[in-house]
Amino acid sequence: MSTDKTVTAPVDTELRSDPPVTDRLMRADQDRSGIKGAVHTDLHHDSAIKHVTGRAEYCDDIAEPAGTLHAYLGLSTRAHARIRDLDLEAVRSAPGVVGVLTAKDIPGVNDVSPTGLNDEPVLADGKVEFWGQPIFAVIAETRDAARRAAKRASVSYEDLPHVLEPDAAREADMPYVTPPLTLKRGEAVSAMENAAHRIKGRMRVGGQDHLYLEGHIAFAIPGEDEDVIVHSSTQHPSEAQHMVAHVLGVPSNAVTVNVRRMGGGFGGKETQMNLFCAVAAVAAKKWNRAVKIRPDRDDDMSATGKRHDFVIDYEVGFDDTGRIQAVTGEFAARCGFSADLSGPVTDRALFHADNAYYYPDVLLNSHPMKTNTVSNTAFRGFGGPQGVIAAERIMEEIAYHRGVDSLEIRKRNFYGEDGRDVTPYHQTVEDNIAPRIVSELEQSADYQARRQAVLDWNAKGGIVRKGIALTPVKFGISFTATWYNQAGALLHIYSDGSIHLNHGGTEMGQGLNTKVAQVVADELQVDIDKIKITKTTTEKVPNTSATAASSGSDLNGMAARDAAIQIKDRLTAFAAERWQTEAAKVRFVANAVQIGDETVPFADFIREAYMARVQLSAAGFYKTPKIHWDRATGKGRPFYYFAYGAACSEVSVDTLTGEYRVERTDILHDVGRSLNPVIDKGQVEGAFIQGMGWLTTEELWWDDKGQLRTHAPSTYKIPLASDRPRVFNVALADWSENREQTIKRSKAVGEPPFMLGISVFEALSHAVASVADYSVCPRLDAPATPERVLMAIERLKG
Structure with missing residues (x-):
């Protein structure tokens, strides 16, 4: 992440x-x-x-000192409302309850905003801005007592209008949660007007819950004077330290944060743990007893952020051969009620809206929209996947328009030489090995013969249609906030x-x-x-x-x-x-x-x-050397280097139900000179499956009142072992060596292969397109659930 x-x-x-x-x-x-x-x-x-x-x-396995208390959060049941009355007497009188925390009990600043915008209260104060927002915390002798007592609160609300979707937020003129970004090179508008062919489109890209095996948890132990020790499952101990100090009103040197290991993070434990650390620490210091907080999975999913949903409007101009002349894009994101990391997430979506392709003239704008939903946050790829999938949709649009294999269109638009090596943010691509990666995978996966076999199969008609796609990834490595490197x-x-x-x-x-x-x-x-x-x-x-x-x-x-x-x-x-x-x-x-x-x-x-x-x-x-970035001008070298990869996936789709399965996936991925090949290969495999889940089965759904209904494994489907490709071949590009002086010439591996799951999405699109003889690019939104696949098929049939 x-x-x-x-x-x-x-x-x-x-x-x-x-x-x-x-x-x-x-x-x-x-x-x-x-x-x-x-x-x-x-x-x-x-x-x-x-x-x-x-x-x-893990954190929950740490031996609890005698007298340890347990905290539980009381959550809002409105998407946007003023709190007219908060009656907690029944909570305080519940068996085992020691006390209750509300906003007025915060000794320091009631804010855990990672960007310092003071827009993310620990506990809501007078108003709630999403369904599931913490309003109070119960402190009790046992976790069960705290959990039961939290349900006894009586809250009366004055409902306010709420907006849930990013496009609806734009139409309602909702504010940005953080300043937008523009990336520009050349004159995209005039180049678009002069292009031989133009296509406009809109694509909806869903969010994703982290659904780690270990949920959020924090365990605070008070010390003498201002001191407190916090054990937590966090990816960012120093930020948790600063946030706890900020909320307690003490210097950072009074707070120690410890992390032995996490049961999964994927970005969700970078900022979202701040809330739980703060509540545990405040309670621990108030009652001078150790305090642990661990929400149920339902409340965890309702109260913590996810991958950003995007609505992407794009236009591409291209010549008769399918080579791009101009691209414009508007990237609107569901950010939630506060900024969290939405600024850099939506920035990175623009950074990767080119993927591995050169856009001669380009204009890209981000729209980080405020919505009455939980504040979305970091997730593996950090906005990059949402940008990459837009680039891949553009390649598919051109391919269907010109009646050419989409892989051929991808090849014609790769970054290359003769000036075709500058990104929309004006960084020169110096280490481009995407063409070699794709060429080698095309051969090892036997792509051309298998594609012809797919076409032959579909030509027979029938209920089951097949699809195949080979997609690349180019992913920039470094924090674009330079000081984090x-x-x-x-x-x-x-x-x-x-x-x-x-x-x-x-x-x-x-x-x-x-x-x-x-x-x-x-x-x-x-x-x-x-x-x-x-x-x-x-x-x-x-x-x-x-x-x-x-x-x-x-x-x-x-x-x-x-x-x-x-x-x-x-x-x-x-x-x-x-x-x-x-x-x-x-x-x-x-x-x-x-x-x-x-x-x-x-x-x-x-x-x-x-x-x-x-x-x-x-x-x-x-x-990290060499990196620099000026956000105001949209120019610089935000990335030290790029990691590359490619995946070829083949699917079968039942056109009567929309159900499908992944028959085979071949991956060739670049990790430079690997520090540990077997661990890196495992990361590639896991990232691909998680990326495939994002685009196929993992659907977040809010009802019209603003309540998240997919808030547990019973209603939110991550990939199972049975969903993996029937044939799954993964290889590392063992000839690659980072040209930059990284640690032992290796390359990062955590995020780049996540986007290889896009090959499954495009293979599904290919299968759907067969019902209209590949004459139209299917309007398939993500996640491509069986229902969406079936609807796309019916639209093409109709």
Whole structure:
């Protein structure tokens, strides 16, 4: 999940690491033979066995101190209303209740807005702006008592008009929750007028709930003076720290936030956890007892944000060959009642509205609309998928108009040379390997023969129609809020040679801790089982960025390597002095240090260094070089590099019911020189399935009163094991190596493959189009549920 925050800051010029750090980190790799768990090798996730045996400890598994209290939220039952009366006497008198928190009980500022706009109260004060907004919190001796008591509140409302949909919000002249963005290059309007062919269209793209296995939870333990420790399932410990301090009215140094691991995050635990951390901390300090808050899944889904829904209006002008001449796009998003991360999410949708294609003249506008729904937030891809799917719809429109295979249209519009290498935000695409990725997948997936087989099958008529599509992805890597592209790490080597590593990233199942440990093992040439990574905590590494934007390994891996190199340099200098030799003759080899002709076991060497009073601890740091972004002008280099991939999917559709299944998917994805191929492959597989779910089965639905009705697994369908492609081939582009100096020349993997699920959506469109002999691009909105597929078929038949 990716994130950037919209805050007031000076326009950043090109940033580079400080020279000493740069010099350290740009050293060449060394021989890693004989090291268990070295980089570029398969190694299972460090907690994999604990995951499958149930021994992995999460926030809810922490032993509760005697006297622990439990909190539960009371939620609004109106989409937009003034609170005329809030009667909580029945709540306070309920069995086991210790007390109730309302807005007036907040000691500091009643706000957990991540952008500092003061538009997201912890507890509603006088007015509610979405169904499910927290109004009060019950504090009781048990969770069950708190949950039951919360239902006893009596709230009377004065209803106000509400708006739910982004296009309806535009028509109603609702305000933006955050300033919009315009990306412009050339003169799109005049180029459109002069184009040989023009197509206009509108596409609705649904949202998505994170539906992680572990829901939101926070556990606060009060300390002396102003201190409080908060254990939480959050992707952004430093932000949770600042938000708790803000709500308590204390400095950040009074708040410690700890995260051992999360049972899934996907962006939903980047800002949404702030609410729960704040409530737990306020209650803990008020009653001076530990407090835990864990909502039921229904309330969790109702009260927390999701992927943004979009309504996209596009127009494309193109020549007789299908090559694009101009593109315009209006991207309206359902943002919810407050800004949250909607500014950078809608920005990133525009950043990826080109996907892998060159638009000679382009004009793109975002419309982050205020709606009376829960405030939407980060989700894997962070707006990028909504931009990419618009680009793919444009390719399909041109292909059906010209009667050409959509893959051929994609190829004709790829970024290339001769000036066809500048994005709508004026960054030059320097590392374009999309054509090679697509070409190799086209061959390995046997696309041409299979497409002809699909056409032959459909030509026979019949109830079941087939479809096939091959779609690429180009995804920019970096936070576009430049200041978030930094990380820290703390590394200790103890006198027995064991190593303790802490970094600012959070582990949510993606294998970040394993990869970072591999980096340190490689640098110090020790087996990975010598390294222990402990919980992420604001006590050890301050001012961390969220583990998001697919940057966890890029940033924290580099910071950890920097710390290892600092210690290694000290040890090298010590060895040269102690053994009276040149530093160049000191080499770290497999679990030992070679000094001239003598080889000393690593643990023995460390013991000698300790006795000689060598500092065996270091704080590492890294900031991404080269990036800069000026939002006011819509120009810059917001991304350090791009990750690429492609997927080919084939589907079968029942034209009588709209039901379908994915017969086969082939994926070739670019992760640069992988730190851990088996973990990266797992990330590609999971991202594809999650992206497929977003576009096929996962439907969010609000009734006309503004209540979310898909608020539990019983009404919200994520992909099951049975929904996976019947044949599923996933490969990494093992020839790829990042041209930028990233950690060991790897590339990010968390978000880019999510968009490969678009291949399933376009394959469904291809099958639907067959009922009209491929003469019309189907108006298929996402998610393409069986109902929507059937309606699209009937429209083409009619």
